[in-house]
Structures are given as structure tokens and as C-alpha cells.
Amino acid sequence: MAEKTIRLRIFRYDPDLDDSPHYETYEVPYVEKMRVLDALNYIHEFYDGSLAYRWVCRASQCGSCTVMINGKPAPACKTEIPVGTTEITIEPLRFFPVIKDLVVDLEKGYRRFLTLRPYTERASKPKRPEIIMPEDIEPIKELRSCIECWACVSICPVIAEIWNEYAGPISMRKLAELSLDKRDILDRVSIALVEGMYHCTTCKNCWAVCPQEIKIPEKAVEKLRAMAMQKGLAPLPPHKVAIASIRNYWNPWTVPRGQRVRWAKDFNLPTKSETMFFAGCSPSLLRSNLSVNVVRIFRALGEEIGYLGKEERCCSSPLLRVGEIELFKEMAKANIESMKKAGAKRIVVTCAGCYKAWKEDYREWFGDYGIDVYHISEILGNAIRNGRLTLKYSPANDMTVTYHDPCHLGRAGGIFDPPRKVLKSIPGIKFVEMSRIRENSACCGSGGGVKTARPNLAAMIGSRRLEMVRETGAEAIISCCPWCEQNLEDSIKWGGFPDWKVKDLVDLVVAALVVGE
Known part of the structure; x- marks a missing residue:
């Protein structure tokens, strides 16, 4: 029996030697439950000892091995390569300068992080060990489990546009943790407000990639915003x-x-x-x-x-x-x-x-x-699957479409397959996917109050999503959220994009509606 193998397409770049980045592909033996780090170690040991990447603990506790795996940040030591996979692409974390290959310089992130004074500030040094009650730990237990892998920063749609104005999910998490720590004396809520607390779209991309599954939008950002309201510092x-x-x-x-x-x-x-x-x-x-x-x-x-x-x-x-x-x-x-x-x-x-x-x-x-x-x-x-609803050809539906996953329906609600199954059942529709879909879908930019208070930021984020639409060659964008649809339409005008149609799934269905017998 032939040995199972998998191809790894790896980003390679040495700024001291190379004019530009390139990719190299390696074929390595595959075994079930193999992790990405195992494959990288195999390449380093048997193919190319010059391949640069970080790793320390092999137990998803330090975060050092986090890289982009098929466009999504994740710890290489924790990410299993699924059975049946033929190729994966490995790249360095986004938004950081590359030192070499998969190793990035995190200094920019840490410098910004350290300006927040990310440690407990006390009025005076404790004279004896403090007794911290379980009820005081519970509110911050999830928040303090962060391993500082920087995955959340590398996927954040706001960081991609205005990192100079927004400290990012890792910082909001830390500020929320310290604001809930009764020992801390600093006004962390005011700091969060200055650091762009209201720029977050609550898209949950950070939660989706977090190895610790920290609900940063709900447990950090929305908590900080609520505390700001209580202090009279908010709303905008x-x-x-x-x-x-x-x-x-x-x-x-x-x-x-x-x-x-x-x-x-x-x-x-x-x-x-x-x-x-x-x-x-x-x-x-x-x-x-x-x-x-x-x-x-x-x-x-x-x-x-x-x-x-x-x-x-x-x-x-x-x-x-x-x-x-x-x-x-x-x-x-x-x-x-x-x-x-x-x-x-x-x-x-x-x-x-x-x-x-x-x-x-x-x-x-x-x-x-x-x-x-x-x-x-x-x-x-369900109605289409059970034969209770059949759809006919309509000239209005004769087009190539792509689907935008709304953050609060997809990542938050787990609704990914139903809209796609419906689209594929509509005669005349040619369905094409964007580069980022489902759990890894890009935010449209409208959520979390951003479109209301920062419409230009919403349009910037929306425009980045529209670039992904352009790559598909689609004539229309379909979604299942009217607020996403509104922002995508506004972003088309704001960014000078082609006059794509933006439609809701139900509009296409009604155009093709025939009742089943």
C-alpha cells in the first residue's frame, strides 16, 4: 500500500536575502491525528533545515507556534490535519513584519499592549498574601486564560484598517479582566474608551480563532461598554x-x-x-x-x-x-x-x-x-429537502452569485449550510464561494454599533469584503441579514465598486416559488 502523504505550501521569505516572498511546496508522510507542527518539524529535519518557525511547549499553552493555516490563525501544535486533506497553506501571522519565513516580529503588538499597563495596579504593596474568594475569580476566569498567541489580532477586521486607533481584541480582553479585578485601582474603562472600545464590530472572528475560546465580544468589549455607560462615559x-x-x-x-x-x-x-x-x-x-x-x-x-x-x-x-x-x-x-x-x-x-x-x-x-x-x-x-417547496427557473435568478455569511447568524448562530443548500437548489443560480467563508468569513463592518457611529470604518471593512467578491466574478451578493446587505450596498458606493446587486436569500426564493404537490 502506498504511503499517505500531504503537501504543505509554505510561505518563505528572508528579508536579508530575498527580493520578495514566495511559496515552496513540500510533500510529507501523513498519519492520522498528525498536527501541523509535526509536519513542519518533519520538513525542518528531513528537507530544509533553514525553514524558520517558532514553537516551544507543543501543548497549546504558550501560543508561540501560531501561524496562518489556510487563511486562519491557529497554533500549529494544536491544529490536526484532517483525514483526506491533500494540501494546506501555511503563512505567517498577518499585520506583523516578517523576520524570516513563518517567524514574525511581535514588537509592535507588545509595545501597544504594554502602554495599557497590563498588570494589576495597587494602591500599596500587600503586606501579606491576599485571600481571593472564588466569587471574585469567577468573572475573570475566562478572560485570564489568554495565552497571548496573537491569533485574535491577526484576524480582526478593525485591526486590518485602523490599528493606530484600536488596541485590538487582546487588549480589550486584558482591560476587561483588570476592570473586574477588585485589587486594581486604575480606571480601565476610560483607557478602553480611548483605545477604541467602540470600534469593535462584535463579529466574533476573535472568538472563532481563540485556542481558549474566550468570548471577547461578549465577555470583554460589551462588558466594558456597559461599565462605561454606568460611569457616564458612554454612549457615543x-x-x-x-x-x-x-x-x-x-x-x-x-x-x-x-x-x-x-x-x-x-x-x-x-x-x-x-x-x-x-x-x-x-x-x-x-x-x-x-x-x-x-x-x-x-x-x-x-x-x-x-x-x-x-x-x-x-x-x-x-x-x-x-x-x-x-x-x-x-x-x-x-x-x-x-x-x-x-x-x-x-x-x-x-x-x-x-x-x-x-x-x-x-x-x-x-x-x-x-x-x-x-x-x-x-x-x-427543510421545506425544500422535504419536497414541500419546489423552485422554478426565473430570469431574475439567472446570474452568478456569492454568499456573505452574516457574523451573528454564522459564527454566533452556527447557520452555514441552510442558506447554501437553498441557493444551490434555485434554478438559474450559479453559486461561487469567496476566499473566506463559514467560520472564517470576513465581517461586513456594520455590527457592534460601528455603522451607526463610524460609518466610514464600516465602509472600509465592507470594501475589504467586496474585494473578495470581486475575485469570484459574481454578479450579485446574497446574504441573510438586512443590516449586512445595507452596509454592503453602501460600501459599493463608498469604494467605487461595480454596481453589484445585493439581495436577500428570500428575494431569490420568492422569485422562483412554486408550491410542491
Whole structure:
């Protein structure tokens, strides 16, 4: 039997000798459960002793061996090479100068990190060993597990654009840890504010690559923002307007409450049903065709769907993201209570932000409230698979499309396959993928309150995503989040990109809708 092998395409560059970087490919013996570091060590020992890379502990405790593996930062010692893999690409961490090959100079990062005084500052030196109670450790336990591998920095969409203005996820994590440490006397929240705390899009890319799975957006950034609110240091002026609007109008854009239900005026939807549609602010006010099309889909399926109408409030995800906790809790509780009164057993949403709020955030704050939550892409995927929904060719769908994974639906919610399966089932659609997809998908730039307070930053991040669209040759960008779609459209104009169509998945489905027998 022939020996199994795997090819490693490795970035090579010695600034003292080479004019430019290049890649070299090595073929090494493969065994099951082999780690990337094992392959690098084999190359170094048997093929090329000049290959430069870092490693120390081999146990994912020091972070020194972290490199880009197929475009995603990860510790080489922890990353198994899956069975069936034929080739992987290994590159140095992004955003740092290359010393040689896979070894980067982390000085820029550490210098920035050290300006934060990343250690416990005390009023006086303790005279005896301190007793720290378990309840004091619990809030910072997850945050202090960081191994400083710098993976989070190398994947951060904000760092890619304005590292000079944003200290990055590793620093926000440390500032949150110290702010929750009762021994520390510095005002870490003010430092976080100066270091760009409100630049974070809460895209969860940092969490997705963290070897310790630290939830930096929720446990660090949003915690710091909430503490800033409590101290009267926040919100930012545009966020203040949005918060007041949500309090008074139940939406972020000071639109009168009555306009929220205009899209539903021709449907005569029941206000009580076991299946309830939570339309949300964007699908009600900015892209109301989405809400209309969701109802059309359910009627094509022969299913009743209810709608709260004037009782529907903002899901309050924007409040939680910017640190307005009390109003978030008030609005979220009211939404849950309204759905319970409506007799809901399942809620269907079409907005990624609403999905994360109902599916994850509400349960994080209030526990299991006894109602299932589905994104419309899940409903569509199941209906097509079960033969309850068939789709026909429509000239409107005769195009090449690519799919953008919304951060709060994909990484946060784990919804990757349903939208793709639906797209592939639509006649006329030619589906192509971008270079970064699924768990490693690039952020569009709109989340975390960034589009509201820093629209230019949102457009910068969105433009970087659009460069990936350009590489595919697609004519249209499809997504499952109206806020992503809005920012991608704005970024197309801001960056002078081709006039790509930006559409929601439900729009394509309705154009091709035929009810199954």
C-alpha cells in the first residue's frame, strides 16, 4: 500500500536575502491525528533545515507556534490535519513584519499592549498574601486564560484598517479582566474608551480563532461598554440618538411606531399563533420586502404565521452591543412576554441580529423561555429537502452569485449550510464561494454599533469584503441579514465598486416559488 502523504505550501521569505516572498511546496508522510507542527518539524529535519518557525511547549499553552493555516490563525501544535486533506497553506501571522519565513516580529503588538499597563495596579504593596474568594475569580476566569498567541489580532477586521486607533481584541480582553479585578485601582474603562472600545464590530472572528475560546465580544468589549455607560462615559453621540429612539419609537431611526406595521397591511395576519414572525426593525422599515416575502413563503407552504404588529419592539440587540443593559432587559422581557401571550411555540426571524438576540442573548440573560427560534433559511432548507417547496427557473435568478455569511447568524448562530443548500437548489443560480467563508468569513463592518457611529470604518471593512467578491466574478451578493446587505450596498458606493446587486436569500426564493404537490 502506498504511503499517505500531504503537501504543505509554505510561505518563505528572508528579508536579508530575498527580493520578495514566495511559496515552496513540500510533500510529507501523513498519519492520522498528525498536527501541523509535526509536519513542519518533519520538513525542518528531513528537507530544509533553514525553514524558520517558532514553537516551544507543543501543548497549546504558550501560543508561540501560531501561524496562518489556510487563511486562519491557529497554533500549529494544536491544529490536526484532517483525514483526506491533500494540501494546506501555511503563512505567517498577518499585520506583523516578517523576520524570516513563518517567524514574525511581535514588537509592535507588545509595545501597544504594554502602554495599557497590563498588570494589576495597587494602591500599596500587600503586606501579606491576599485571600481571593472564588466569587471574585469567577468573572475573570475566562478572560485570564489568554495565552497571548496573537491569533485574535491577526484576524480582526478593525485591526486590518485602523490599528493606530484600536488596541485590538487582546487588549480589550486584558482591560476587561483588570476592570473586574477588585485589587486594581486604575480606571480601565476610560483607557478602553480611548483605545477604541467602540470600534469593535462584535463579529466574533476573535472568538472563532481563540485556542481558549474566550468570548471577547461578549465577555470583554460589551462588558466594558456597559461599565462605561454606568460611569457616564458612554454612549457615543450617534448611539445616544439610537438608544433614545429605541426607547421612544421601538426602533433605532426615530420612525413613528405606526410605520413599523405598514408592510403587513394587506395580509391580515393573526396576532396569535404557534408560529410567530418576528420581523425586526430593518426588515420592517428599511427593507420591508423581506417581511412581505417571508409571509408569501409561509402562505406558499400552507402554514399560518402570526405577527405581533404594534406590540413588536426592537429586538434590542443594538442596545446590548453598545452597553445599554437596562433598556435592553426591559425591551427583551417585553418581547418575550408578548410572544408568550401570543401562544408562540416557535419564532421565525429573517435578521441575523434578531436571531442572535432571540437565540443566544435572551437565553444568556433570562434563561430558557420555552420558545424555539428559527432563521428563515432553516425553514426554507427543510421545506425544500422535504419536497414541500419546489423552485422554478426565473430570469431574475439567472446570474452568478456569492454568499456573505452574516457574523451573528454564522459564527454566533452556527447557520452555514441552510442558506447554501437553498441557493444551490434555485434554478438559474450559479453559486461561487469567496476566499473566506463559514467560520472564517470576513465581517461586513456594520455590527457592534460601528455603522451607526463610524460609518466610514464600516465602509472600509465592507470594501475589504467586496474585494473578495470581486475575485469570484459574481454578479450579485446574497446574504441573510438586512443590516449586512445595507452596509454592503453602501460600501459599493463608498469604494467605487461595480454596481453589484445585493439581495436577500428570500428575494431569490420568492422569485422562483412554486408550491410542491
